[in-house]
Amino acid sequence: MFRFHVAPDGSDSWPGSLDRPFASLERAQAAARAVGGDAVVQLRGGTHLLTRPLELTEADSGVVFQAHGYGTAEQEEPTVSGGRPIGGWEERDGVWTAEVGGLDTRQLYVDGERVPRASISGLPGSPSTNETGYVTQALGWRNPEDVEFVYREVYPWTEARCGVAGVAEDGESAVVTMAQPGFRWAYELYNATWDGNTSRGPGLPTRIENDASFLTSPGAFVLDRSRGVLLYRPRPGEDPVRTRVVTPVLETLVRVAGARDVAFKGLVFAEATWTRPSRAEGFLHYHGSGYYEGGGVETAHLGEGASVTYPVASAVIPACVRVEDAAGVLVEGCRFTRLGASGLGISGGDGVVVRGCDFDSLSASAITVSGGRGTVVEDNWVHHVAVEYSGSPAITVSGVSGCRVVNNEINDVPHCGIVVGPGEGAHILRNLTVDTMQVLADGGGIYLSGTQGDSWDNGAVVRGNVIKDTRTPYNFALYTDYGASWVTVEGNVVMRGDNTAVLTVAPPLRNVIYRGNAWDADPVGHDSPPDGVTYEGNVTYKDEREMNAATAAIQSEAGLRRTRGR
Known part of the structure; x- marks a missing residue:
């Protein structure tokens, strides 16, 4: 394994050693390619200013970019910045x-x-x-x-x-x-x-x-x-x-396209922008991370004379760090902050893992996952995101097979905590959301919509999550919506929301089970569940102390598994 070093006060004419480091990530990338990708690039502490996005391709497979001293008490804090x-x-x-x-x-x-x-x-x-x-x-x-x-x-x-x-x-x-x-x-x-x-x-x-x-x-x-x-x-x-x-000047800091087994560890990604909303087209937000760019609309009839128009097709807010059609990529122990769009975007690919990262001060979502299979999002702390585009979920997953969103903690966000769109086999397990829905309405701490599989074997599972303090006056803290199907919702704890859940939506739920959940108010429609919903073994507690005692084991397992400093 070859090791190369990069420091803000280095020189690209030096050999990239610890005492004579490179100055730029591009020079370190070239050195790693020259040895066939079997390399670790160690970033020293300080600000590494990019003048253009760092583009990683198949030729960069196997390269690890990590903070100097990563995983030790001497770990340094390198910031990869697109700012000026x-x-x-x-x-x-x-x-x-x-x-x-x-x-x-x-x-x-x-x-x-x-x-x-x-x-x-x-x-x-x-x-x-x-x-x-x-x-x-x-x-x-x-x-x-x-x-x-x-x-x-x-x-x-x-x-x-x-x-x-x-x-x-x-x-x-x-x-x-x-x-x-x-x-x-x-x-x-x-x-x-x-x-x-x-x-x-x-x-x-x-x-x-x-x-x-x-x-x-x-x-x-x-x-x-x-x-x-x-x-x-x-x-x-x-x-x-x-x-x-x-x-911020750059719109993209890093783009990984088609590479395998690339890793980022202990880095800070900061200071990138997204100027598209400043154009004459504006930013016509519809839902989640989607916005309208023309092309026509259709009408959704929501029952009882209610309807809205919605886009035939939507564009998606981009991410400042992008992983596209890549396999085995690991993003671990990083921080995404001071970014003018979404933080990390994963599209397509196989087996991408995002673990132990912090996301804060972002204009849009923390993590967006679209397409691909086997993505794992675990043990991440997301807070104070979507500060410019308030409808952006903290974490959003759509069109993915076998995605796992596990033991994440989300707090202080303007709309949804975790959103799962149509896909197959999503597992949303032991997450903690607190103070979601602080600005916009009609969402929840966890929100699912659309078809989640075609049987119980490959449907979605929402289990062991704790959802507290869902804030706006119109929300459902644990929300299966808009024709959600093949979903098992069990063993979750919901408290201090305007509404805990809803069983009657349009289009109706199909093949949805609510089992063994604990909440402090009955879900809307619990007394007469529709044909597509099984509602059994759920408990409503009127006393919060009693509820906390009865659900202590679930609450102790939800949220971050790592130690973090606040």
């Missing part, structure tokens, strides 16, 4: 400004902490809307073409974003023209009937972001693309010379 430090600040009227040229980004990190874009709560006065935009009172915005409207809960589970094309002001009124085709697509997509009321289009924005006139509170920024200027209002104690400000 910002300097040369000028300070005026309490705002820092820096020339950034053609930089396009949606995130900013100050001393390692994400700071939001400056925003206001909505349009003033009594605005009206039409298919091209809005009429409202005078606004006085400084760079309206950079402004973005956010629409929370167009549907209870959606949060959309549309850009502004321009603002024409005439005295005390203003006409806001929205960017196309995004706003037109919003009128195509969002059409609903609820409780006898019909809505069309996105409605009024719930939040408006990214204009210099919004920059009134400390710890917020604005990117003025028209002038190529970044503006930041500092927090108390920050200094334009000493404070480290980083903006």
Whole structure:
């Protein structure tokens, strides 16, 4: 086994030894390829800035990229970053400004902490809307073409974003023209009937972001693309010379395509962005990690006169680290943080394992798995993710055969904890979710939809999970939905949710068993289960102390199996 070393203060003209390390991951990759892939690349502590994504292919099979000292008390912390430090600040009227040229980004990190874009709560006065935009009172915005409207809960589970094309002001009124085709697509997509009321289009924005006139509170920024200027209002104690400000530049940090037996251990992946929502198409979110890019819609009838339109086809929010059609890839003990899309995306392939990783401060999901077989997601801690695209689940699995999601812990997320779409043989075991559904509605700590197999032998199993504090006023903490079939839900503990579960959904559940679960409220429909549902041996506890005592063994086995520092 060959060993090569990389350090931020190394040199690519050196041999890659411990005392004379390489400077770049690309140089270490070339060295590993030269010895046939039988190599470990040791990353020293510090920030390893990428100027382009690290692309691993079949030629890189067998290579391990790991932190120096991995698994020992001397383990170092290398950060693989797609960011750009910002300097040369000028300070005026309490705002820092820096020339950034053609930089396009949606995130900013100050001393390692994400700071939001400056925003206001909505349009003033009594605005009206039409298919091209809005009429409202005078606004006085400084760079309206950079402004973005956010629409929370167009549907209870959606949060959309549309850009502004321009603002024409005439005295005390203003006409806001929205960017196309995004706003037109919003009128195509969002059409609903609820409780006898019909809505069309996105409605009024719930939040408006990214204009210099919004920059009134400390710890917020604005990117003025028209002038190529970044503006930041500092927090108390920050200094334009000493404070480290980083903006992400790359959209992909690492892509593994078609390789075998590649491993990443003990690395931090940080500072990547995703600029697609800033385009004229906007971000027309529908469900989970999916968004609309035109192509038509269909109507789902949800019973009792309720209906929504939904996309014929959806695009998926990308991940900043991608594993595509690869086999035997291991991602272990890594941290994914300060990323402007999803953290880790796995598509296709066989036997990919994600173990013992931390995910935080991500714009979208932590882990997305689509297609492939035998993926294992275990012992990961996911928290404070989906901070920009609130409908993104913490962990989402779809189209996979034999996926196992085991002993993960998820807390403080705006929508679902774990989502399982159609597939075969998913096992969702001993996970702990706490404080899910904090922003959007109609989801749960664990949510399954669609066909999960074609028999009990290859159906989904949801067992030994603990789901606590599912927050919004419309949710089902443990949620089988939208025609879920061949699912066994047993031995789970559900407490402190608005609703524990629901047995009557549209399309109806088929071949679903709820057995031996413990909760603090009866599921909706428990007293008259539909034909497709078996409901047996479940216990409802009215006293939390009694419930905790009766379920202590299940609760002790759920969540992380490793020791972690909070």
